[in-house]
Amino acid sequence: MNSKKLLLAVISVCSALSVWAQDKAPSKYEMRAGWMASVANINWPAKKGQTMEELKKVYIAYLDSLAAVNANAVVMQVRPTGDSFYPCAIEPWSIYLTGVQGQAPTPMWDPMAFMVEEAHKRGMEFHAWLNPYRIAQNDTTKFAESHAIHEHPEWFVTYGGLMYFDPGHPGSAKYSNNVVKELVSRYDVDAIHFDDYFYPYKVSAKDADGKSYVVDFPDTLSWEKYGKPFFKDKDAWRRNNVNQLIKSLSETIRSTKPWVKFGISPFGVWRNKSTDPVRGSDSQAGVQNYDDLYADIILWSEKGWIDYVTPQLYWKIGRKIVDYPILLDWWIKYSFGRHLYVGHSMGNGADEIERQIDTLRQRGFDSVQGSFYWNAGSVLRNSKQRDNGREMNPMLKAKNRYIALVPPMAWMDMTAPKPVSGLQVKGSAPIVEISWDANYSDNLNAFLVYKFEKGQPVDLSDPSKIIGRVRYDNNAKGVFYDKSGQKGQFTYAVTALSRNSIESTAVSETVKVTKSAVK
Known part of the structure; x- marks a missing residue:
């Protein structure tokens, strides 16, 4: 495309976006995504061992319910615990699909290919949601023979009764990159998505006197070998481990398919102002990404390693210690030009979600570009608000009156295709x-x-x-x-x-x- 045509394409998009920002017409560009969790069979599959026909029927019902409220993306968890929802050359079949990790579905089929195709049929993006470190929810002994833990036990640690890849071991980062590269190469996914689980949420225990203390993550061996010779501070080393993973995954995705996005949905508070008076938010959260999960989210946006950030702002407007509009404005300030979508907890009820959507739209498209719904089950069930019985879906249909396009990203290909x-x-x-x-x-x-x-x-x-x-x-x-x-x-x-x-x-x-x- 010549420069004149490119300029016209940019002007056309900007014109439509400015209309949205001025609230003079319904939005044409807005992310509206629904999360679907497979871990613990939260959403889909609803239980282990369902037949192919049952799985397809329920998944389609989820998509149709999202399409009915004019959502334009589904965020499906396809690697919940170091296992997969597709025939993977690297990892075993997921326990949450068949009931036994490593056991293929019968008859043999490819759930991922089906899920992507059905989403695209409805004009919806498919964001493949992976968990980078967690490999076992509870029973740490029942791993498939093909699981990496048997060949590389040194990559893994147990913490709080659960098992994780050790972020400090170089082998775990290389392994994760191989998993993502295979997935992106084989499937027509629109994005790779991580949620808030990096280093795990800290676990407490009691000493002999009954006093509570925080159990340190058991990465002493990797710290001594890979961290201590180069870092004075263990926390800085841990953050660097996650930083390097995110950077390398960004490079892997872009080198494989440059149009595939990379998005993160972190816990809703980066740091409290009491911890960081200069850049911290006016909040009093008990968990902080930077200090507790070792996830320096705003660095990833600033460096351009990720394409969007979706903070989990699951608290209600007016909750003093973690107030939604205060945190929303903080994330707007520190999105560094990457797309900002808000993660809503649909369990807060239709009244609250309506207020939250109104609040983010009032900030304007240049500041915040849409919403993620946690989770899609609330839309599938058309959940009712506890105190007044108000239904979720009529509210969403009213807010999302018309089809919306997923917002264009200015740092990606802005070339218009040839006209019909x-x-x-x-x-x-x-x-x-x-x-x-x-x-x-x-x-x-x-x-x-x-x-x-x-x-x-x-x-x-x-x-x-x-x-x-x-x-x-x-x-x-x-x-x-x-x-x-x-x-x-x-x-x-x-x-x-x-x-x-x-x-x-x-x-x-x-x-x-x-x-x-x-x-």
Whole structure:
């Protein structure tokens, strides 16, 4: 694309974003994602050992419930405890899938390929959620024969009754990079996602006198060998271990597929002001990312190692020690231009989530770009607020009235794909067929179909006019059916959409739809 066309693409996106920021029209660009946890069978699978048909049915129900509230991404946990939800050359099948770690599903199938395809069918991104260090929730003895613990026991430690990769051992970081590289290479995922589990949350115990103390993470061997010769401070060494993991994973993802994003969803407080008067937040959280989990999140954003951060702001507005708007403004200040999405705890109820969404939208698109819902089960069940019975989904449908595109990232490919050609509109009410020829571009991802009433200009900044999204599946032709049954004069417009949500110019046709024909 020449510089003039690139400038026009950027101006088009900026125009649509400014409308959102001014709150003069519904948002066209906003992240709306639902988390789905597999660990402990929280969401999906609902229990171990379900049949392929049961698993597919429930997963589709989750996606359809998210699509019904105009969500545009699913964040699926596919590596919960050093095991996988896909046939992996490196790690065993997950215990949360079949009930036995290392046991393949019967009949053999690939849940990951299915999950990605079904998400994309609905115009939703698929973010593959992995846990980098945790390998056992409770029973540390039942590992598959193929598990790395048998070949490399020196990589692992036990803490608080659970087992983890030792972040201080170089072998664990190299292993994690191999896992991510294989996943990104094989599957059409849109992002790699980590949550808040880095070094584990600290565990307390009682001494002989009954006094509580914090149990230190058992990494003495790796500290003596890999840390102490180079670091005076053990905490700084631990942070460096996580920093180097994040940096190397970022490089692995970008070198494998540069369009795949890397996102982190940390605990909601980086540091309290009492700990760090200069950069800490005005909060009194009992846990701090930097000091307790050794996760220096804001460094990763500042260095550009991650593409988005989704702090888990699970507290209600007005909670004095961890107040949502105070923390939101802090994260806005320290996002360093990377995308900021807010993690909401849907268990707080529809009233609170509505207030939180309103608050973040009031900050403007330049500050915060969307929401993640913890978790998708609340949407699947249409959960009710405890005190007044208000349902979650009607609220979300009202807030997310129209389709929204995942926000484009300015540091990724901002090139627009080639426009479609050969647009044809035919048929009659109640079904009108819109078809077009796809013109291949390396970054072509989907097509958007707009519908404007008589006298309305073709305005791509208005999401209320989007009537369909069609995934590009390598076919030379695309087609969409308008089943609204409306009669009258309409202008149909089609744009090509890149992986980074950059649109081509629109190709349009004005027609008169009658009961018998399109003229």
